[in-house]
Amino acid sequence: MLNVEELASQAQQIATQLGITKFDVYGATIDESSAQVDQGEPKQVEASTRSSVTVRVWNQAGTVGITSTTDVDPIGLEMALKTAQEASAFGAKEHIPDFSPEATKPIPPWPDTVVPPVPIERLVTTLLAAEKQLLAAHPAIVSVPYNGLSQQVIDRFYFNSEGAQRQERNAYTSLYLYSKTEMAGKKPRSAGGFRLGRSLDTLPIDDCLQEVIEKTISHLDYEKISSGKYRVVFSPEAFLSLLGAFSNLFNAQNVLDKQSLSTPESLGQTIASSLLSVNDDALHPDNITISHFDGEGTPTRCVPLIQNGVLTNFLHSAGTAKRLNAQPTGNANMGAKVTVSPHFFHVFSQVPAETHYDLETADNVVLIDDLHALHAGVSALEGSFSLPFDGWLIRDGQRTSIEAATVAGDFRQLLQSIIYVAPKAEVKPNGVCPYIWVDALAITGE
Known part of the structure; x- marks a missing residue:
């Protein structure tokens, strides 16, 4: 683990020698190991340690120079400080960045949740077992073409010439599984699942497997959907994806x-x-x-x-x-x-809903589970979207997989058209969210 006090002291000594009076440094080091498998054999096993450090230096004129390095040592710091000092002569003269007024504000202590990483061999055997269980769940599931199990330990730090010092260590383990089916006379169908945990022992592997199995099987019998306006329910993952795509609203x-x-x-x-x-x-x-x-x-x-x-x-x-x-x-x-x-x-939701809705009794409702192509189908500056999705058409509470379709609309209108926020939320890697019901959106079938 990095000693941020020692690093800050070294940086201050170097800065003094270079005639630098104002600077700050932010960086992170990441130790990562990961595994992928294919049909019962390890496909790719990796381990790496990488660092990234950003250095800012202000000159006497008040302009700032910025540079980056991958060396977290005195030599790397000296080169970065010197380069940033030289670059400061060309810094912007408007809206010049400055230290955060809260960079020295005390932060309450937090519990240490870091669990040491497991040997990489255990990642491989765990992932092989997960693939085997997924392939055995249904004859139509013939492969798990995309999968991965990785663990990371991340050290982050910040310090500046006014005495601010921050450091934290975090660790987490992630699992990704994506199935593929083959059936005579049927199009290949797929489903994926992703989970995060603080360690391999607390990673909800069985929960991820069950999700992928249930979704994959539910998509085997699919039907076309007629184009038109439908009441739409976004899964927590789908709504969080859309919220992230239009996060310029809050930025x-x-x-x-x-x-x-x-x-x-x-x-x-x-x-x-x-x-x-x-x-x-x-x-x-x-x-x-x-x-x-x-x-x-x-x-x-x-x-x-x-x-x-x-x-x-x-x-x-x-x-x-x-x-x-x-x-x-x-x-x-x-x-x-x-x-x-x-x-x-x-x-x-903090407001009691006047009407309660239930997927078990819904009729002529489209449940969107996963949105695709957000990089291409979202116009963030216009607020519009047109996205392919995986999901089901619900009739009298019964779900039928949709063969292929896109959902389109205006995000601002979508927010205004929310008619129900389910009381139970689900935890996803990028947030906590319940199912979100929207009055009407355009669905285009294949």
């Missing part, structure tokens, strides 16, 4: 760059059904990849984004907060340019 940097569906005046406006509330909560107890500070050293926190349908806050870096007269929220990413991004969405 203060996007707002300032005029690359957002929001403007500075959007705060306080109703943008969704009163049934919907959304937080960005980096410290949520179900967030396996929890972060206690961002790339600028700002402590992370729970940020209410939508409260009962009203846009309440933007996500900020220190720079965007200063320009919009707000407070940093702990969402900054350090790089060639400071960017802003969400951590972990928490979707819920």
Whole structure:
């Protein structure tokens, strides 16, 4: 584990020798091991250690230079500080970044949840067993073409010339399984599952297997769907994917760059059904990849984004907060340019629903389980989307897999059209979310 106090001391000595009075450093080191298998044999086994460090230096004129290195040692730090010092002469003269006003704010201590990684051989045997169980679940399942089991230990740190020092260590293990079927006279069908855990021993492998098996089998008997308007239910994973694709709604940097569906005046406006509330909560107890500070050293926190349908806050870096007269929220990413991004969405409802809906009794409802091609089918600046999906048409509570279809609409209209937020939420890698019912969306069948 890195000694951030020693590293900060070394950096300060080097900076003094170079005549640098103001600088900061953010970095991370990652130890990772992973395995993939194919038809009962190891396909790929990897282990790596990698580092990434970003250094910023301010000169006497107040402009800043930025550089990066992969060397977490005195020689690498010296080269990075020297390069950033030289680059500072060419730094931007408008909206110059500065230290976060909260970089030295105390952070309450947190429990150590890091579990030492297991030998890589155990990753291989565990994944081989999972593949074997999945292939044996149904004669139609002939392969698991995409799979992976990996474990990471991540050390993150931040320090600056004003005495700020942050460090944390996190570890997690992830599993991905994706099945493929073959049946005479039928198109190949697939289903996937992904799980995160703090260690291999706490990873819900059986839960992931059961999900993939049930979804795969449910897609074997499929039918075409007629194009038209349908009441649509988004699974937690699907809604979180869509929310992430349109996260420029909450991104203060996007707002300032005029690359957002929001403007500075959007705060306080109703943008969704009163049934919907959304937080960005980096410290949520179900967030396996929890972060206690961002790339600028700002402590992370729970940020209410939508409260009962009203846009309440933007996500900020220190720079965007200063320009919009707000407070940093702990969402900054350090790089060639400071960017802003969400951590972990928490979707819920605080308003009692007038009508309750149930998938077990639903009729003529489309249940969308997984959205595809978000990189191509989303126009984030226009708010529109047209996306292929995996899902089912529900008639009198009975689910029939949809052969092929796309769902299209306007995200802002979708938010306004939410008619029900189910009371029970599910934990996903990027958030906590229940099933979301939307009054009507356009479905186009094949």
